[in-house]
Amino acid sequence: MAAHADTAGHPAILDEVKPAVLPRAILVANNRSFSWITEKICGIIEGKTPVWWWWCFAVACFVASFTVAGLTYLVATGVGVWGHANPVNWAWDIVNFVFWIGIGHAGTLISAILCLLRQKWRTSINRAAEAMTIFAVVCAAIFPVFHVGRIWYAWFLFPIPNSNYIWQNFRSPLEWDVFAVSTYGTVSVLFWYIGLIPDLAVLRDRFEAAGNKLRSFLYGLFAMGWRGSNRHWSNYEMAYLILAGISTPLVLSVHTIVSFDFAVSLLPGWHTTIFPPYFVAGAIFSGFGMVLTLMLPLRAVYHLEDLITQYHIDCMCKITLATGTIVGYAYAMEFFIAWYSANPYEGFTFINRAFGPYAWAYWIMISCNVITPQFFWFKKVRNCTWFVWVLSIFVNVGMWFERFVIIVTSLARDFLPSSWGYYSPSIVEIFTFFGTFGVFSVLFLLFIRFLPIMPMAELKAVTPQADVHGGHGDPASGQETH
Amino acid sequence: MSNIFPKSANKLPLQIIVYLVVLSGILTAGATYYMTPKYTRVGYAPVQPVPYSHALHAGQLGIDCRYCHSNVETSGVANLPTAQTCMNCHNQVKKDSPLLAVVRHSFETGESVPWVKIHQTPDYVYFNHAIHVNRGVSCWECHGQINEMEVVAHDKPLSMGFCLDCHRDPAPHLRPRDQVTNLDWRPANATEARTQGDKFVHDWNIKPPQSCSGCHR
Numbered sequence: 141m142a143a144h145a146d147t148a149g150h151p152a153i154l155d156e157v158k159p160a161v162l163p164r165a166i167l168v169a170n171n172r173s174f175s176w177i178t179e180k181i182c183g184i185i186e187g188k189t190p191v192w193w194w195w196c197f198a199v200a201c202f203v204a205s206f207t208v209a210g211l212t213y214l215v216a217t218g219v220g221v222w223g224h225a226n227p228v229n230w231a232w233d234i235v236n237f238v239f240w241i242g243i244g245h246a247g248t249l250i251s252a253i254l255c256l257l258r259q260k261w262r263t264s265i266n267r268a269a270e271a272m273t274i275f276a277v278v279c280a281a282i283f284p285v286f287h288v289g290r291i292w293y294a295w296f297l298f299p300i301p302n303s304n305y306i307w308q309n310f311r312s313p314l315e316w317d318v319f320a321v322s323t324y325g326t327v328s329v330l331f332w333y334i335g336l337i338p339d340l341a342v343l344r345d346r347f348e349a350a351g352n353k354l355r356s357f358l359y360g361l362f363a364m365g366w367r368g369s370n371r372h373w374s375n376y377e378m379a380y381l382i383l384a385g386i387s388t389p390l391v392l393s394v395h396t397i398v399s400f401d402f403a404v405s406l407l408p409g410w411h412t413t414i415f416p417p418y419f420v421a422g423a424i425f426s427g428f429g430m431v432l433t434l435m436l437p438l439r440a441v442y443h444l445e446d447l448i449t450q451y452h453i454d455c456m457c458k459i460t461l462a463t464g465t466i467v468g469y470a471y472a473m474e475f476f477i478a479w480y481s482a483n484p485y486e487g488f489t490f491i492n493r494a495f496g497p498y499a500w501a502y503w504i505m506i507s508c509n510v511i512t513p514q515f516f517w518f519k520k521v522r523n524c525t526w527f528v529w530v531l532s533i534f535v536n537v538g539m540w541f542e543r544f545v546i547i548v549t550s551l552a553r554d555f556l557p558s559s560w561g562y563y564s565p566s567i568v569e570i571f572t573f574f575g576t577f578g579v580f581s582v583l584f585l586l587f588i589r590f591l592p593i594m595p596m597a598e599l600k601a602v603t604p605q606a607d608v609h610g611g612h613g614d615p616a617s618g619q620e621t622h
Numbered sequence: 623m624s625n626i627f628p629k630s631a632n633k634l635p636l637q638i639i640v641y642l643v644v645l646s647g648i649l650t651a652g653a654t655y656y657m658t659p660k661y662t663r664v665g666y667a668p669v670q671p672v673p674y675s676h677a678l679h680a681g682q683l684g685i686d687c688r689y690c691h692s693n694v695e696t697s698g699v700a701n702l703p704t705a706q707t708c709m710n711c712h713n714q715v716k717k718d719s720p721l722l723a724v725v726r727h728s729f730e731t732g733e734s735v736p737w738v739k740i741h742q743t744p745d746y747v748y749f750n751h752a753i754h755v756n757r758g759v760s761c762w763e764c765h766g767q768i769n770e771m772e773v774v775a776h777d778k779p780l781s782m783g784f785c786l787d788c789h790r791d792p793a794p795h796l797r798p799r800d801q802v803t804n805l806d807w808r809p810a811n812a813t814e815a816r817t818q819g820d821k822f823v824h825d826w827n828i829k830p831p832q833s834c835s836g837c838h839r
Contacts, residue, residue: 303659
């Protein structure tokens, strides 16, 4: 190529092909300054607690009390207070577990994979999405832990030497799940916390300047002496990159292993090789549904339109569309394989799903998961924020029903027709699940009140002002040629 | 900007890590020692309503275990003797001893002697004395040197690990059937215990269950 290069230093061929000028999306609109970003994000924490926050918090606490009540009753009475009975011994508990674990996946995807792929639009949503991941893992963990019944024996899940000689069955995907989920929880917390450190230091300094000793002490405690020196930043970037590397396989592995809980069994409708990719796609789908559900109201309430621009919403909608379509493809492929395998049990299971006693759940799932995301093909839909929000709710509902359909329909119609049954949840189960939305909301409300909901430093790095090579294109509009 | 934290706070993370490591070490060691049946169960020797001495009856007098615990070879439960069994001798021997008042009362009224249970199998564990005794597992294996105890004490941990130790490798714990209640019998040496035990395992078709449902039925 060197022979064709002209004196200006770029290949001569470029003059002939005239490459298109691709505008780079503006990630912080209205040419906001660095100080505006700091004031905006810190202002949320430093300002007076809004009245709506107290109302939401009160309602969330009330809803969360349903989980507390349900679990207290379960521990006091026994696991029989749930509606499980032969043949359906896994039902809402595992449905809810997979549902909540799945929601967390968007956070990990945004923090890890989008970080490695340098998708800079992640900066506006990653902090809140990571918080969502952690809180979703908390909600998810409730269900398997309490499903063991006598929760004081829950430590049997871990390979701790004991005088009972109880040792875990490492050939069981349920045991893999223990490690997958606990690793996922730990790494997510670390990732979230590392990202928070520079912002906590900012808050420490601002509260110190404002004379609030207690809060500057608390933020300072967690900022661990961050001074923003070059060396700090260098270590920070490296730690962040390493954690992104560690988290990347987790995005895929956690839900893969969750899917193994089913795929490794021999039950028709569970025993399917498509499960791992299908579950991972479903998890990211539901996770982005939840990110949209949370971020759109947050954007409206705190007027964050300059930070979460239409471009961000477009990106999230497109990921939802892509993963939702993969999920739809997986549904179709399950039916195809059921027919193509010529396995009568497999065939029966899927016919039974669509037209059997749980057909209502199946068609809710199909409408929410397959049809809903297809609306995101249209720019008009993506531009209509309230409609995107409504669709995101449908995604959440649909993904809950997906797990319900997979788990319950397969169990309710197993190999022995004499043992067939119909599962309905007990009121205790309904209370417990309903309450987890309260638990989640309490945690999330505390998060938006006390921690910076967006990474200030990273946001500043993607503003047009941060582009020191402003010579390419128009720096004010943030455009440059490629 | 003034300093919020003193300079010594720089050492805090390291101090916290060291503290946590030491604390978890202490907790682990403490739990291992104080919270396992080796500590919580072994040595339990409650005061019984009758100061019955196994050392005297089974040791010095040489009464066979099965004279009193008569169902042990045929029943899952090793029975405690009724007062009638005691009175077989004690209507002649020490028949007016005040120590035996409880036994005489039981004999006359039919009310049980309120013995305090020492070896307590949990409700969720199925344990059958007969099958163990009939396959050459001595009383001594689980109850220890009863024939030397003035007051019976819990001698072995009887934890699940204790059961599994034998269920995984029963051979060294087996003895000739006629020596089962002879608590002083010992194999000549470890090699002999092994060869002899292996023979018993083979001849008596001993296959101790190791699945959960073997004991947790």
